[in-house]
Structures are given as structure tokens and as C-alpha cells.
Amino acid sequence: MFPPSMSTRQEHLAHDADASIRLTDTDAAIARLSAAQKGYIHDPFVKYFVPPTPGSGESRQTGKHRDALAAYVELDFPEVTSKKAMAIRKSKDLSTVLGSPNDIRVEQGGTALHAPRYHLLPADLRHPPSSTFGTLLVPPDNTTGPILTPTLPTLLLFECVVVYMEPSASDAILRWFVEHFSTEKSLVGAVVYEMFGLQDAFGKVMVKNLKSRNVSLPGAEPYPTIDALPRRFLNTGFTAARALTLREIRQSCISQEELGRLSTLEMLDEVEELDLVLEHYAVTWGLLLPANDEHAAWGGWGLREQR
Numbered sequence: 001m002f003p004p005s006m007s008t009r010q011e012h013l014a015h016d017a018d019a020s021i022r023l024t025d026t027d028a029a030i031a032r033l034s035a036a037q038k039g040y041i042h043d044p045f046v047k048y049f050v051p052p053t054p055g056s057g058e059s060r061q062t063g064k065h066r067d068a069l070a071a072y073v074e075l076d077f078p079e080v081t082s083k084k085a086m087a088i089r090k091s092k093d094l095s096t097v098l099g100s101p102n103d104i105r106v107e108q109g110g111t112a113l114h115a116p117r118y119h120l121l122p123a124d125l126r127h128p129p130s131s132t133f134g135t136l137l138v139p140p141d142n143t144t145g146p147i148l149t150p151t152l153p154t155l156l157l158f159e160c161v162v163v164y165m166e167p168s169a170s171d172a173i174l175r176w177f178v179e180h181f182s183t184e185k186s187l188v189g190a191v192v193y194e195m196f197g198l199q200d201a202f203g204k205v206m207v208k209n210l211k212s213r214n215v216s217l218p219g220a221e222p223y224p225t226i227d228a229l230p231r232r233f234l235n236t237g238f239t240a241a242r243a244l245t246l247r248e249i250r251q252s253c254i255s256q257e258e259l260g261r262l263s264t265l266e267m268l269d270e271v272e273e274l275d276l277v278l279e280h281y282a283v284t285w286g287l288l289l290p291a292n293d294e295h296a297a298w299g300g301w302g303l304r305e306q307r
Helices: 007-014 019-038 078-090 092-098 129-137 167-180 201-211 246-252 256-263 271-278 296-300
Strands: 072-076 105-107 112-115 118-122 154-159 188-195 240-245 281-288
Touching (some): 072 078, 078 112, 078 118, 129 167, 154 167, 167 188, 167 281, 240 246, 246 281
Antiparallel strands (some): 105 112, 240 281
């Protein structure tokens, strides 16, 4: 249930303070691949972003999905985006989803990739938001529009990101979006998935284990309880916010049919241990509505209870 020990990599990590954080991304991808292979989730693409293992065979993905009404912008360390950009260009399955090969461009020394509805960009979110996001508001040339448009509905997704950042840095990102997207037509939703409440015995073990891998969690310190998590958004200018632990989501937001299906995949004897883990992870969401609140129907946006 805890992150694996990385003692054999300590010498390498000592030369790159961020390498240990990037390795958690690889660990998560491997875990996600395992979950997909066992049938817990459907993810036909994660296999392309996991380092190959000896004896692994090739499998082909059939089918594709495009949403012509949405654009996806992904930011990560350049060491991560370069590998992802290479994986996309090498895989026909991945590149086909993004459109015609002529419409896919790799730039910035291979660390950035642009397609009509997808942009992969190298960035360090600890830097001032004006330098990270400001250029995305300006059209790169005369033939295309800006990557970000404040008048369009925008969804921000932070998957185990802000917990690795100083609270001042992550708050600055949210305030930047509040400042630049607070127009009469703006609508911004934000979702954060992360660990929290690490002051108890279980949390202290998690922190100690991560510290042995040269990973710290400064972003978790201001949020010792589930009730504290919405303050991340409310204190930075968002209109509304709410948080649920993964245990609460499992109990009330996942249908009985899906829980029944999952129970047939593997035997789970240690339910109490699972609940303990789920109580230390949460999904928090915030909503930024325009001043005139023309989008009042969005007031109930968020996870819905299934039972």
C-alpha cells in the first residue's frame, strides 16, 4: 500500500532533486498499466508510456476517439514531455488519435508537441505563472489562435501535482487563472487529486517512506483534514469548492454494479487497510463562476452520489 523503496537509486537522485518526483510518475504509470491489465479500468494507451519489460509482447489498439469541441493542454517537466512526445510520434495508435501526421509538430528540441486539439508543453509549475501560462494567451502565429482562451470554459486537472509544490507556488497558479479568467463569459473548473492528512500514524509512515526516496510533500501541510481542502480554492478566489475522500467516493459515488464487477477481479481480504489508504487521498474540486453568474446551472457541478 506504500510507495516502494528506492534505495538503489539514491546516488542518482542526489544529483537531480526533481528526479525522485518524476519517478513517482513512472511508478503511477506502471500501477495504472497493471490496473488496466487486470480489468479495473479501461486505458488502451498507458502501455505506450511505461518502460518495456523483458519478454513483453506487442499488442495493437483498435478504435479511436476524438472530441472536436475540446482541446487538451498538458504540462510537465521537460524530461517527461520529451519521452511522451517521442512515444506519441513512434506509435501509430497514439498519433492517429491526434489527427493527420502533417498536423502534428514537435518543437523546442523535442520537448513540446502540438496537434490541432492537443498540446504537450515543458514547464516547471514552480516558476511564476505569468511566464508559464502568459504566453499561452497569445497566438503563436497568424494562422492559429491562442492555446488558452479566457472566454471558453476551462477545466484544470492536477493529479498528484500540487502536493509536491510549496503552497505559495500552487496558490499563485490558481490566483493567476482567477485574475485572467474572471470575465463575464469565463467559467473555470478545477480538480485536484492528492494525498492529505499526513499527521496521523499512517500519514507519518507514508511521509517517512517517501522521504527515503528524496520526496517531500510540502503541499500537504496546510490541509490536515478533509474539511480544510476546499480552502485551497476558496482562499484564492474561486466561487465554490468541495472535497471527498476516496473512501467516500467509493461508498457513495460508484454504483453497486461497478463495485460488484470489481469485487470479482481479485479477492480483497484487508478491507480495513484499503479504507485506511483511501481515507488519506481526496478529490477536491473548485468552480469559478462569472460575476453575473449567468451559468447558475453549474452551481451543482461535481461528483454525483450514486446511492
